[in-house]
Each structure stands twice: as structure tokens, then as C-alpha cells.
Amino acid sequence: MRISFSRNVRRAAVAAATALSLTTLSACGGSSGSGSDANSLEMWTFKQSHVAALRTAAAEFEKRTGISVKVEAYTPDDAYTTKVQSAAKTGDLPDVLEVHSDGEDRVFGAAGVVSDLSGDFKGAWADRIQGPVQQSGLVTDQRFKDSRPGTARDHGIEKGARYSVPLTVGTFGIVYANRKTLADAGITEPPADWAGFLAALKATTAKDPKNGGLALGLKVQATGLTWVLQPLAFSQLGQVKYEALFGKDKSADFASPDGIKVLGLYDQLTPYWMPGSQSLTIDQADQAFAQGKAAFDIGGTFTLAFLQQNGMSPDDVFTFGLPSPKDGAVPDRALGPLALTGLSVAATSKQPENARKWMEFLSEGKIAARFAKDASDVPATELGAESSAVLGPALAAMVDSFKGTPENTYDPSRGNEFRAPGYEQDDAGEILADLTPLKQQSVEETARQLRQLNSSYWAAARQ
Structure with missing residues (x-):
């Protein structure tokens, strides 16, 4: 699935x-x-x-x-x-x-x-x-x-x-990393934070410009938004300010300083997408990663079984939740199951x-x-404290990503009461694709379009 x-x-x-x-x-x-x-x-x-x-x-x-x-x-x-x-x-x-x-x-x-x-x-x-x-x-x-x-x-x-x-x-925002590819670039453990993630991507793409990048099925328009930008925004801003990005207050939405900051962080991935990411389905991106065409793959807990079906052993990968900015409001963010x-x-x-x-x-x-x-x-x-010994490192690391408090857990199943009625993730995802990987819009123009989209939803809700 x-x-x-x-x-x-x-x-x-x-x-x-x-x-x-x-x-x-x-x-x-x-x-x-x-x-x-x-x-x-x-x-x-x-x-x-x-x-x-x-x-x-x-x-x-x-x-x-x-x-x-x-x-x-x-x-x-x-x-x-x-x-x-x-x-x-x-x-x-x-x-x-x-x-x-x-x-x-x-x-x-x-x-x-x-x-x-x-x-x-x-x-x-x-x-x-x-x-x-x-x-x-x-x-x-x-x-x-x-x-x-x-x-x-x-x-x-x-x-x-x-x-x-x-x-x-399961949850979304789980990163898979090819252990061998990372080792070839001198990396022996998963990155601890967002800066470390970017440094690892820089190292793997420098070592192998063709196959050292990041895979994600961006043809499915909502993936960039829901699997990367939203957990990243929660980490950077905390829950209240994260939810405000989708609210009516223009001083706190995506075109606000907070929104610009988050979009800038997301845009830092632009140099590292594997070629053709914008045209890949989720399955195709995962298959490309399993075939060694990318060093990193963003998916969900459910991705591991699919990678295994495509010839990749759980022992071949590091798994970890999308890293958080060290200086963000929630540097130790967990992912809600x-x-x-x-x-x-x-x-x-x-x-x-x-x-x-x-x-x-x-x-x-x-x-x-x-x-x-x-x-x-x-x-x-x-499964309790023994899960690591029972499940093995790849599955256990994903289970560990669930461990948090209500305050530091990004919960993708949380209700949509902070968004306008009728909000459609694919519309926002399409705008984000023009920022990255397509590089057709700047951070500022992307922020403006997201504000315009958000305002249109709230206006329609008042009718």
C-alpha cells in the first residue's frame, strides 16, 4: 500500500x-x-x-x-x-x-x-x-x-x-537511507538533525552525482506537503504556529516571516532531488531507491515491506523520522502513529x-x-521496551519515532479544524512543486500563492 x-x-x-x-x-x-x-x-x-x-x-x-x-x-x-x-x-x-x-x-x-x-x-x-x-x-x-x-x-x-x-x-515522514551509499560517502550513522540531513545529502551527491540524491514520489502532489513540509514546519514552529500557517491571520500564514522560514528550509532540498522526481509515483520512487538510484527515500513505515519486495533487505537501510532543525521549537519531534x-x-x-x-x-x-x-x-x-531486540534495527527505529509527548508529537491524524473547510492538500502540493523540485517559483512567490489559496478556501467557507 x-x-x-x-x-x-x-x-x-x-x-x-x-x-x-x-x-x-x-x-x-x-x-x-x-x-x-x-x-x-x-x-x-x-x-x-x-x-x-x-x-x-x-x-x-x-x-x-x-x-x-x-x-x-x-x-x-x-x-x-x-x-x-x-x-x-x-x-x-x-x-x-x-x-x-x-x-x-x-x-x-x-x-x-x-x-x-x-x-x-x-x-x-x-x-x-x-x-x-x-x-x-x-x-x-x-x-x-x-x-x-x-x-x-x-x-x-x-x-x-x-x-x-x-x-x-504507521506514519509518513520516515526517511530510508542506503547504508552502503552512505558508507561510501563516509557516513556511518543517520543524521541527527536537519542540518545533518542536508550535509549527508551533499556528501552522497558529491560522491555520486547521478545516484546520490533524494527520492520521493512527487507526481502524487500531496507527498511533498504532507510527508516533508508539514512535519518540518511543526518542528520549526511548534504546534500553535504550525497550525496558524493554515489560518485566517495573514500575520501568521505561509506568507508571514514564519511561513517564509519554513518554505526556505524546504527549498534547501532542491539541489538533491533525484532526476525526474516530479514525474515519479510513490511506487516508482521507492523502486528507484531499491535499485540504487538514490541514497535517500522519503516514505512511511509501510515503505519497508515494499522495498523488501523489490529486493532490498531491512539490513541495507537506516530508517529514521524526518530530522528536525536543531534550533526549531520542537527539535525532538516525534511522529504520531x-x-x-x-x-x-x-x-x-x-x-x-x-x-x-x-x-x-x-x-x-x-x-x-x-x-x-x-x-x-x-x-x-x-511491544514495549523489548521491541528493538524483537523487530530488528530498521523496524525498531520506526517504532522509536512514535515515542514522544503530546507536546512534541506531530500527529497527521489530527483534525482539520485549523484549516478552512474544503481545504485540498493536492492544490497546495501543486504550488510547492513549482518551488521544489521544479525551481519555477521563488520562496516568496510560493508563499504568496499559498496565502492566496488559503484565503480562497476561507472566503468560500463564509459563503
């Missing part, structure tokens, strides 16, 4: 439209695709990188309980959505579905595809899950309020219901109790740690 924040929203919207077409589900009878007897379950996932890890866990689950779990993947995501749609209409859903968290799960819940888990996810099971994502899958008061309009894609969800439980978490995928029980499952047992089993510490290592992904389970 190679997604930017805005693409994740769009993907949920596609799934939403699909799920809302499944209103005939309740008339379809039982699920013939679920486990055929009391000792077998079926699970579907859209993540090929999870299959082997889930099957290993399933073998252990069968040893303990006598219940087998058949795991199948349907990829890419659009094919998975189509598969679920078809199966829901014919009554052939599996017992358990892996879903995109906080979007697709609620839409499937509204359509009657998945069942309510609110009475089950509690006690030891809930306590094992990382605190910041424990509410993922839950229909909070605000989420219910947002679903009330008839045009809402998850219209019909019930307040207090839970349509998924977290399986994996998002729930990325969850598990849901199909409403037509003939074995909902066994399905829930399987889901709870996956949250156990040792099982989650093994899953994480096998899948090269970050589990929702809190």
Missing part, C-alpha cells in the same frame, strides 16, 4: 462508493465463502506482504485452538474492493476482512458488510493496542455526526459501534466468535512481534 494522506482519503471514497452499492447484502443469505465448519475460518487481505506472516500466525493459532485459518490476498486494492463487492452480493464473503482503517471499515459497516465489534474489543485485548490508535474503527460522536448527511459515504453507521480493530499502524489497516468480521460469518478469537490472537505480544518481523510492518500492538 503506497499511499499519501490524500490518496488514502480517495481510496476510502472509492471503497465507500462500492460498499454503498451493497445494500442488497442483507437479502443474500449466509456466507458460503466462510469457513465450512466450526474448525475453519477464511480471511482476505489486500496486502500481499501480509500473507506469509498471517499464514505463519494461522499455523500457530491452529496448534493452540484446533481452528484453521485460510488466508488469501487479492491485489491491487481496486481488485480487492471489487472482490468484496462481488462476494457481498452473492453471499460468499470470508469470515475476516483486512480493511483500510477509519474509512473503508465504517463504510462497510454502514452497508452491512461487517459487524459491530464494540462489545468484544475491551479488557486485555484493547489494552494491548497502542494508545493513540485504540479508537480506530470506533464510531465516535464526531464521526457519527459527520455521517449524518445523506450524502456521507458512511451514512447509516451507528454511534458507538466499532467496525474494525487495529492491525497495523496512524492506524493503517484493521480487521473486521463479516456480518455473514457463521463463526463470528472464532473469527474474533483469531483477531484477538493476532494482537498478542509475541504473535504481533513475529507478524511484524515477517511482514516488515509495524503492528498496532504495543
Whole structure:
């Protein structure tokens, strides 16, 4: 799953439209695709990188309980959505579905595809899950309020219901560095701050001008904004001033001295983008990095599994959160985790109790740690102080990037109340691309255009 924040929203919207077409589900009878007897379950996932890890866990689950779990993947995501749609209409859903968290799960819940888990996810099971994502899958008061309009894609969800439980978490703004390329340039450890990051980029590009730069799929317009500029701005300014960049006050927006400072920091990356960054998708940028065409790659926690699928071992890379300016307001910034995928029980499952047992089993510490290592992904389970020894350095470093306080954590899932209604990240990302890597606009002109864009959103909101 190679997604930017805005693409994740769009993907949920596609799934939403699909799920809302499944209103005939309740008339379809039982699920013939679920486990055929009391000792077998079926699970579907859209993540090929999870299959082997889930099957290993399933073998252990069968040893303990006598219940087998058949795991199948349907990829890419659009094919998975189509598969679920078809199966829901014919009554052939599996017992358990892996879903995109906080979007697709609620839409499937509204359509009657998945069942309510609110009475089950509690006690030891809930306590094992990382605190910041424990509410993922839950229909909070605000989420219910947002679903009330008839045009809402998850219209019909019930307040207090839970349509998924977290399986994996992650965040954006994770930097990957090729250990060998850095070593060739005399660098033996990850940079500690923004200045060190720029110095490392300067060293690797000096050593190898063609392949020593920075990869990021900037064809997806929001990536530069959401994966780099925003966490960088939070580090430099602190939360209050960072949020003010998107507010109505022109003395504090992107064209203010604070905004100019942040855009200037972002522009410092301009000499180091790998050739053609502006035309690369996220997958293509990650593939280029795995092929040795860049020394650094910016992505998310989910990028590691993709790099591994493309022949790069976790031992080949340093991983670390996007470095912060040493003299910024939050030099020790952490990155808040998002729930990325969850598990849901199909409403037509003939074995909902066994399905829930399987889901709870996956949250156990040792099982989650093994899953994480096998899948090269970050589990929702809190693994504790032993995570470094269990996960290995690459995964452990990403987990460490989550460790912070409410004051020093950049949380990409934070509500958009500080932005104007209708704010679209891709519009701002398009403006940023003209600054870097395209070098078609100055910092000052970029700031002016961002102010103009921001003002237009607020003006439209008043109409």
C-alpha cells in the first residue's frame, strides 16, 4: 500500500462508493465463502506482504485452538474492493476482512458488510493496542455526526459501534537511507538533525552525482506537503504556529516571516532531488531507491515491506523520522502513529466468535512481534521496551519515532479544524512543486500563492 494522506482519503471514497452499492447484502443469505465448519475460518487481505506472516500466525493459532485459518490476498486494492463487492452480493464473503482503517471499515459497516465489534474489543485485548490508535474503527460522536448527511459515504453507521480493530499502524515522514551509499560517502550513522540531513545529502551527491540524491514520489502532489513540509514546519514552529500557517491571520500564514522560514528550509532540498522526481509515483520512487538510484527515500513505515519486495533487505537501510532543525521549537519531534489497516468480521460469518478469537490472537505480544518481523510492518500492538531486540534495527527505529509527548508529537491524524473547510492538500502540493523540485517559483512567490489559496478556501467557507 503506497499511499499519501490524500490518496488514502480517495481510496476510502472509492471503497465507500462500492460498499454503498451493497445494500442488497442483507437479502443474500449466509456466507458460503466462510469457513465450512466450526474448525475453519477464511480471511482476505489486500496486502500481499501480509500473507506469509498471517499464514505463519494461522499455523500457530491452529496448534493452540484446533481452528484453521485460510488466508488469501487479492491485489491491487481496486481488485480487492471489487472482490468484496462481488462476494457481498452473492453471499460468499470470508469470515475476516483486512480493511483500510477509519474509512473503508465504517463504510462497510454502514452497508452491512461487517459487524459491530464494540462489545468484544475491551479488557486485555484493547489494552494491548497502542494508545493513540485504540479508537480506530470506533464510531465516535464526531464521526457519527459527520455521517449524518445523506450524502456521507458512511451514512447509516451507528454511534458507538466499532467496525474494525487495529492491525497495523504507521506514519509518513520516515526517511530510508542506503547504508552502503552512505558508507561510501563516509557516513556511518543517520543524521541527527536537519542540518545533518542536508550535509549527508551533499556528501552522497558529491560522491555520486547521478545516484546520490533524494527520492520521493512527487507526481502524487500531496507527498511533498504532507510527508516533508508539514512535519518540518511543526518542528520549526511548534504546534500553535504550525497550525496558524493554515489560518485566517495573514500575520501568521505561509506568507508571514514564519511561513517564509519554513518554505526556505524546504527549498534547501532542491539541489538533491533525484532526476525526474516530479514525474515519479510513490511506487516508482521507492523502486528507484531499491535499485540504487538514490541514497535517500522519503516514505512511511509501510515503505519497508515494499522495498523488501523489490529486493532490498531491512539490513541495507537506516530508517529514521524526518530530522528536525536543531534550533526549531520542537527539535525532538516525534511522529504520531496512524492506524493503517484493521480487521473486521463479516456480518455473514457463521463463526463470528472464532473469527474474533483469531483477531484477538493476532494482537498478542509475541504473535504481533513475529507478524511484524515477517511482514516488515509495524503492528498496532504495543511491544514495549523489548521491541528493538524483537523487530530488528530498521523496524525498531520506526517504532522509536512514535515515542514522544503530546507536546512534541506531530500527529497527521489530527483534525482539520485549523484549516478552512474544503481545504485540498493536492492544490497546495501543486504550488510547492513549482518551488521544489521544479525551481519555477521563488520562496516568496510560493508563499504568496499559498496565502492566496488559503484565503480562497476561507472566503468560500463564509459563503
